[in-house]
Amino acid sequence: MGDAVTRQELLQKSASLLGRFSYEVRVSNALALFDINTVAEDLLVPIFATILDCPNLQNQNRIQMNFPAVDLGCNVRRISIQVTSDASSSKINETLEKFQSHGLDADFDRVLVYVLTERQQSYNSKALAATVVGFPIKFSPSRDILDFHGLAQLIGELSNEKIQRVCDLLEGEFKKADANSRFRSELDAFLSVSGQKIEDEKRTKKYIPSVFVETSGTKEQMRFFAHPMFFHRKIDDALRRFSLERFNELLRLAQIDEVQGDLPSLADLPVPKDLPDLRDRLTAQLEETTRLKDQVSVFSWYGERDERYVPKDYLTGYWTVFRHNVESNGSGVHRSLDKMTDQINLALAKIFLVTGMAGQGKTNFVCDLVENQFKKFEIPTIFIPARKLNDFHGPNRIRDYITNNRFAPEAKDIHDLLAVFDGVAKECGKPFILAIDGINEIGDLDGFVSELRVFLDALCQYDFVKVIITCRNEFFDHKFAGVFEPQFSDHLHRVQDLRSEMSDDNKSRLLRSYLGHFQIGVSLSNSAKEFLKNDLILLRIFCDIHEGKSIGNVPEIYKGDLFEAYLKMKIDDFPTPLRRIALASIYKICAGMLESGEFSQVQLGGFSDLEMEIVEKLIGEDIILRRELPTIGLRSIGVENISFTYDEMRDFLIAHFLVFELNANAPEKIDEIFRAVTAWPIYEGFFRYTYVLARKSNNDGIVRACEAFDDFDQHYINNLELLSDEVQTEADVSRVRSLLQSLSVVDDIHHLAWTLFRKRDEAAPLSVRVLIDHLADLDDAALEKFVKAMFSSEHGYIDDRWKDRVSHLLKSLLGLDDDHQSGLGTPALGVALYFVPFARWDEREATKNLFSRKADEPVFRDAVGMCNQARSGFVRACIAEISGEQALA
Incomplete structure (x- = not known):
């Protein structure tokens, strides 16, 4: 009797659970949440495996995406099941037709259709009846089309043990769904508080969505990092396209053993069902692609030179013949493998670091990611403006910021939080992301360095929590570089210049x-x-x-002119009493920073009421100054902390204070500052504006002090474009000519040459004419070396691809209309002629033809004339050919 009651209870329980399952599917489909059907497929595998005694039943769509006709299959019992929420006769007919057309009767002896909602009472379609008659295996609509009622009948034939197993499976799924529902409700509210911080960034105009333009390269990288479960399919596509056939054919011709590898098979691994599964899959793909890349590296121009392939003596002849083709093809294979390993590493990475100069769009980039990209893909994210961490005390600022949210989970330490976030990630199949914007804005940089190291160490212990961090270049190099390297190098992807990623x-x-x-x-x-x-x-x-x-x-x-005009515009809006002391009040902030050596913020103790009124007005604009709360607790009550909103304007204003205030009233402090400045994070910006302002104000003493620095030439090269025409002298021309002759670093040559190329006003001492005069003095070898440096990429010059960039520039010239071509001016066109000998054949000949056709136009005629004195035989031959073509014409 007890057994009978138990069985009856089990049957009632299973029927109730199946009914709820069917109801929730109907509700989800009504809300267009069709992914419930995919979830249902996975849940039904163990249920049908139990009911039909098919321990080998599996989700066919996990083996092969979009498996035809059926969703579940058992190759041992030869049973297949189509899972659908469409109960129509036409859907059943379509399933059977696909089953037959794909020849699945070779794999399965039975096909069932399980309707997730509720089946029709009858299936009298003539088309379906005709399909059933010609079907290669037996199919009965009354027997083989099931819904939860039919499933309940099958369950009634099972043993109590198996009925209990079905109930446990359904109950477990519903418990998880109920817990997820409660947690999701709180999580959404929790994340919405973080989302409000984005609105704060909009109000202060740090984030202006209407002027945001994405950096497509970085966005593509972020896709793999932030949503690997979705975008890993791009990796699979690349693996499927990869082929060693041509490369191995060349190796065979060179009598070299083939490289062994089957990357396409890595794309056909079982489709990952969750993040842990994906991680294992990506790890396997990374191991194989890395192994193959190591094999190919010896035949690639990208490999280490001392590891390049060296043939055995008796194969030297073959290698001489086939070397170029092998290495050319091998380099292409290596690039493909590089791209794939980069994508896999991005998907596995834990830290996405964006560094760059101030004001280069880092905040806009992160805010757009959080507001648009991550929100669209429902990637759980907490946005943390790093300056807000100044409201909290170390060493737990990040934890305290996150938990300062009424929906936050209880957490005694950062591990409690990260464990919760890791669980969320596993449940939703997407990493949980923390986005920390502008870590250089932390007031207590020294304290935060160690805190960040501890935080990252904890984060890297949780597989599916990731962090995006942005930082200004010089602060990163000065304070944070040692945090990330080498400890977290295996987990890190860095974008060093966000703007360079933009087309x-x-x-x-x-x-x-x-x-x-x-x-x-x-x-x-x-x-x-x-x-x-x-x-x-x-x-x-x-x-x-x-x-x-x-x-x-x-x-x-010019930058300095902009800063000065902006500050003047703001001060002019002040009432007269404030206007008179406004600049002195800003100087007072600069003096405080110089005295303390603290440039991220300064205390306003000792400021008068009028000075505080000025500060408040500037803070209200949030362009020049912003408020920072004290970080030293109760002792600082009543004392405001502020900082400059934009770091580069801060550097300009501190330099302005030194040149125009200290120089007049406390010149002895200038030497002291110059002795200390190389250790400051503001060194580069401060030096830049100190030198430019000293030049503009004819302050020879400060100019000489700047020129005495060991690295002055580097500063001069980097900031040459800031010297306006009116302050340039013949001494600048001599210095630049000397630098052009002596520079050996490719980046310096590249920067200086293009700076001059862009200066088209011939009336200015420093202009493109200085460049063309230098080019005229170079022989063939020196000219090729110089042009090669001008057209080098960030990777240096690999093979002769720099010539492709020369060709690209000339192609852009050829693509201009007549007015724009002439508008470039004689010197710029003259420089272009020095590039012609190093272009590819098409662009070289087309450019010579252009100059020949337009030889009667003054600007083109004079450009050719400027090159008549060229020392290079390459250029003289080019000019002779242009002149000869004109004569023939």
Whole structure:
């Protein structure tokens, strides 16, 4: 009797659970949440395995994506099952037709259709009846089309033990769903508090969505990092396309053993069902691609030179014949493998680090990611503006910031939090991401360095919690580089310059968006466009200065002039009593920073009421100053902490204070500052503006002090474009000519040469004419070396691909209309002729033809004339050919 009661209870329980399962599927489908059908497939595997005694039953879609006709299959019992929420006759008919057309009767002797919602009462379709008659295996709609009622009948035939197992499976799924539902409710509220921080960034105009233009390269990298479960399929696609056939054919011709590897098979591994499964799959793919890359490396131009392939003596002849083809093809194979391993490493990475100069769009990039990309894919994310961590005390600032949220889980330490987040990630199949923006804005940098190291160490112990961190370059190099390398190098992906990841078209679109958003009418020269396109902080300040104005033609823009104009604009808005002391109040902040050696923030103790009023007005704008709360507890009550909003403006203002205030009233302090400055994180920016302002104000003493620094030449090269025409002298021309002759570092040659190339005003001492005079003095070997450096990439020059970049530049010249070609000016066209000998054949001949056709136009004729004195035989031959073609014409 007891057994009978127990059985009855089990049957009632199983029927109730199946009914709930069917109801929730109907509700989810009504809400267009069709992924419930995929979840149902996985749940039904163990249930049907129990009911049908099919221990080998598996989800066919996990073996092969979009498996035809059926979803579940057992190759031992030869039973297959289609799982659908569509109960129509046409759906059943379609399933049977696909089953037959794909020849699945060779694998299965029975096919069932399980309707997740509820089957029709009858299936009298003539089309279905005809399909059943011709079906290669027996199929009965009344027997083989099931819903939860039919499943309950089958369960009624099972032993109590198996019924209990079915109940346990369903109950376990519902318990998890109920717990997830409760947790999801709190999680969504918890994450929405973080989302409010994005709105704060909008209000302060640190994030302006209407002027955001994505960096497509970095966005692609972020896809693999932040949503590997979805985007790992791109890796699979690359693996499937990979082939060693041509490379191995060349190896055989060179009498070298083939390279063994079958990457396409790695794409056909079982489809991952969760993040742990994906991690194992990616790890296996990484091991094999890395092993293969090591084999190919010896035949690649990218491999270590001392590891290059060396043939045995009797094979030297073969290698001589086939070496170039083998290494060329091997380099292509190596690049493909590099790309794949980079993508896999990104998917496995834990830390995504973005560094760059101030104002280069790091905050816009992160905010757009969180608000749009991560929200779209429902990736759980906490956004942390790092300056807000100043509201909390070390060593648990990150934990305390996160838990300062009424929906936060209880956590005694960071591990408690990370464990919760790791669990969320596993449940939703997406990493849990912490995005910490601007760690250079932490007041207690020394304290935060050790805190960040501990935090990252903890985070890396949890497989599916990841962090995005942004930092200004010089702060990273000065304070944080040692945190990330080498301890976390295996977990790290770094984007060193976010702006370099943007295409030129995207930068142009960004410039247009800014000018449109701020309603500015302006005609910018090409150099002014490039200037603003490549420095968002200046673009923003430029737009603030000129908002709503039509300012006509702008040939050149200088940073210091912008900062000065912006500050003057703000001060001019002050009432007269404040206007008189405004600059002195800013100088007082600068003095405090210099005295303390602390440049991220300064205390306002000792400021008068009028000075505080000025500070409050500037903080209200949040462009020059921003408020920072004290970090030293109760002792600091009543004392405000502030910092400069934009670091580069801070550097300018501190330099302005030294050149115009200290130089007049306390010159003895200047030597003291110059002795200390090389150890400061502001060194580069401070030096830049100190030198430029000293030049503009004819302060020879400070100029000489700057020139006495060991690394002055490097500063001079990096900041040459900041020297406006009116301060340039013949001494600058001599210095630049000397540098052009003596430089050996490719990056320096590249920077200096292109800086001169962009200076088209021949009336200025420093212009493109200085460059063309230098080119004229170079013989063939020296000219090739110089042009090679000008067209080098960040990877240096590999093989002769620098010539492709020469060709690309000439191709852009050829693509201009007549007016734009002439508008480049004689010296720029003359420089182009020095590039012609090193271009590919098509562009070389087309450029010579262009000059020959336009030889009667003054600008082209004079450009050819400028090159008549060239020392290079390459260039003289080019000029002779152009002149000869003209004579023949």
